[in-house]
Amino acid sequence: MSDAHSFNPTVLREYDIRGIVGKTLHEADARAVGRAFGTIVVRGGGSSACVGYDGRFSSPGFADAMVEGLTSTGLTVNKIGLGPTSMLYFACKHLNADAGVMITGSHNPPDYNGIKMQTSSGPVYGEQILEIGRVAAAGDFVSGDGKAQDVAVEDAYIDRIVADYDGTRELTVAWDAGNGSAGNVLRRMTERLPGRHILLYDDIDGSFPNHHPDPTIPENLVQLRKTVVENGCDLGIAFDGDGDRIGAVDEAGGIVWGDQLLAIYSADVLKTHPGATIIADVKASQTLYDEIARLGGVPLMWKTGHSLLKAKMAETGSPLAGEMSGHIFFADRYYGFDDAPYCGIRLVGLVSRSSEPLSALRDRLPSVINTPEVRFQVDETRKFAVVDEILARMKAASSTNPEIQVNDIDGVRIQTPDGWWLLRASNTQDVLVARAESQSDTGLERLKAQLVGQLEQSGLEGPSFAGGAH
Numbered sequence: 001m002s003d004a005h006s007f008n009p010t011v012l013r014e015y016d017i018r019g020i021v022g023k024t025l026h027e028a029d030a031r032a033v034g035r036a037f038g039t040i041v042v043r044g045g046g047s048s049a050c051v052g053y054d055g056r057f058s059s060p061g062f063a064d065a066m067v068e069g070l071t072s073t074g075l076t077v078n079k080i081g082l083g084p085t086s087m088l089y090f091a092c093k094h095l096n097a098d099a100g101v102m103i104t105g106s107h108n109p110p111d112y113n114g115i116k117m118q119t120s121s122g123p124v125y126g127e128q129i130l131e132i133g134r135v136a137a138a139g140d141f142v143s144g145d146g147k148a149q150d151v152a153v154e155d156a157y158i159d160r161i162v163a164d165y166d167g168t169r170e171l172t173v174a175w176d177a178g179n180g181s182a183g184n185v186l187r188r189m190t191e192r193l194p195g196r197h198i199l200l201y202d203d204i205d206g207s208f209p210n211h212h213p214d215p216t217i218p219e220n221l222v223q224l225r226k227t228v229v230e231n232g233c234d235l236g237i238a239f240d241g242d243g244d245r246i247g248a249v250d251e252a253g254g255i256v257w258g259d260q261l262l263a264i265y266s267a268d269v270l271k272t273h274p275g276a277t278i279i280a281d282v283k284a285s286q287t288l289y290d291e292i293a294r295l296g297g298v299p300l301m302w303k304t305g306h307s308l309l310k311a312k313m314a315e316t317g318s319p320l321a322g323e324m325s326g327h328i329f330f331a332d333r334y335y336g337f338d339d340a341p342y343c344g345i346r347l348v349g350l351v352s353r354s355s356e357p358l359s360a361l362r363d364r365l366p367s368v369i370n371t372p373e374v375r376f377q378v379d380e381t382r383k384f385a386v387v388d389e390i391l392a393r394m395k396a397a398s399s400t401n402p403e404i405q406v407n408d409i410d411g412v413r414i415q416t417p418d419g420w421w422l423l424r425a426s427n428t429q430d431v432l433v434a435r436a437e438s439q440s441d442t443g444l445e446r447l448k449a450q451l452v453g454q455l456e457q458s459g460l461e462g463p464s465f466a467g468g469a470h
């Protein structure tokens, strides 16, 4: 076999491969990724891989094609089947595999699918994904006679995550799996936790009939908030479509955003890791960084993207990292990957041990006024250029105005005496992401006006910032 394969250029992303099924991404692409990635793993001395898939209708077919591709290079492939992405990560550790592949469209609409990959040295992203494209385009595949086998890891996975439950008093908890691929794991793990557990949408259904499986969007948390309030729950927890992102609501039904959640976890983790580095992405509130420092930790701001944060975490030896998006990574007592069921268990544990309700843990953060993460569509071809143009103009402005500080770790994050605003290009969708935060309403208005003015100079209409502040 040496047939070259080229991909639709839009599917090779910064930290995964993703596209629209039957339009930009086909089973033949999954097979070719398997051959190319398998080739790279074999040439690096690897001999085994794990493959899992999410609950999308197209996922089993993509997984089969991936297994074919990987085994054709000589790898032994452990097929772990349907489950959350975190279970695939666990399988790679548990089975000591050299590579892992998850077929998942994450939180994207039902007609999307994608491929997340890792090796034993970390997530596959950036240049490594481009390398897969080059190997496939050259048809430069190794040939072998690998075998595939079904390996059940769900019991071992649930045993492992439940083992870290450290609560004391019993709680009532509502959980919303959003019909995503963590549903079965959620049902089985909550049966083993003390307290009362109310499950919403734990049936895995790739049409996502109840709400979109993305807990960062308030409208996707409506049913969970209602359930928490009506049942007097201590908290509510939601997962995204493939169970690597967590969302939470407090006992009053108030949303606990990703950065607030990370602040709450930080207080817990820094008790056993004093002085540790805790990493958050550029979208996070300044109050999170200040809180980590106040708690005696070392806050580190890094690029958005689960692969990028995971890599930075390994590099710095950090016990905890997280994103606004709800990707939260525990290396404290765990493996350092983003595992929403595990994060759920840790959250229930810490609320259970606290004498205060979850809302009070969140309200330890000073109150600031900030916009949610506002996402607005932009032409894919202009996405990165707009950010570069604004970055260049703001750098020029800061050279004559010392009150403007420019941070270009990821997109543009501008600090002024009013607070900060951020603009960055999404790596996974044709959208720009904006956020602003200030101590005052008038300050927030000035920050939003500065951001909108910059967008207009680049020929874009600013976002509405609808959805209210939090």
Ligand SMILES: [Zn+2]
Residues within 6 Å of the ligand: 106, 107, 240, 241, 242, 243, 244, 245
């Ligand atoms: Zn996800």
